Amino acid sequence: MANLYREQAQQSTYKDVRFEGSQEDWDALLNKSTTFYVGNLSFYTTEEQIYALFSKCGEIKRIIMGLDRVSKTPCGFCFVEYYAREDAEACYKWVNGTRLDDRTIRVDWDIGFKELRQYGRGKSGGQVRDEYRTDYDPGRGGYGKQTQREETRQLQTPFLHATTAYDPNSLPAQSESGASPYKPRDDKDREPDRGTKRRRYEEEEEPKGQPLVKREEREEKNPRFREEDKSDDDDEEEREKERD
Secondary structure (H helix, E strand, O other): OHHHHHHHHHOOOOOOOOOOOOHHHHHHHHOOOOEEEEEOOOOOOOHHHHHHHHOOOOOEEEEEEEEOOOOOOEEEEEEEEEOOHHHHHHHHHHOOOOEEOOEEOEEEEEOOOOOOOOEOOOOOOOOHHHOOOOOOEHHHOEOOHHHHHHHHHHHHHHHHHHOOOOOHHHOOOOOOOOOOOOOOOOHHHOOOOHHHHHHHHHEEOOOOOOOOEEOOOOOOOOOOOOOOOOOHHHHHHHHHHHHO
């Protein structure tokens, strides 16, 4: 029976690319391991669901969820570690290839979890397989990361073509002397300030060639009022003299 389990361990399709030993060293560690690498999980599968399935084969020591390196959210894999080798062998026999969250999960022997292995190694932070996937998988976040970036680029292309690009050749060239091609605004083109407007309203225009007279200096003559202090009797005497 030991030989049978040893053959099963050597049939594992998963190997950590960062493992520095040889294939023989890897196989020797697998033959005494109690840890599994579980792949093809849905991003929405919880740790409780994994525990409920794998605990049917034996007592679980710990479950380490695989996380996106950037967002720190589940990205479709985990590590399951048992206390006993016998329980792990039963798990590999009965759980590998079963369905969890409507997905066929893959269970492979692992040499043992080490810190930082819980993070995805893809360029965008998730798993490498999700970088190049071209099919649509709702359980794995839709299309692959590269496909999503390509679709985003195609949607932005019409907008980029519609936007006028900056062209330095369209600006007026400077003269040989280095002077600016832009002419400063003349003082007469500037709008007068409020104080100047107020002074203009207070003044009255006179015929050309004559100075302007301020309103307060101008004397208004009203025929209804006498210019000198005269009484009504004086006016009567003047009228009688005119009759004579």
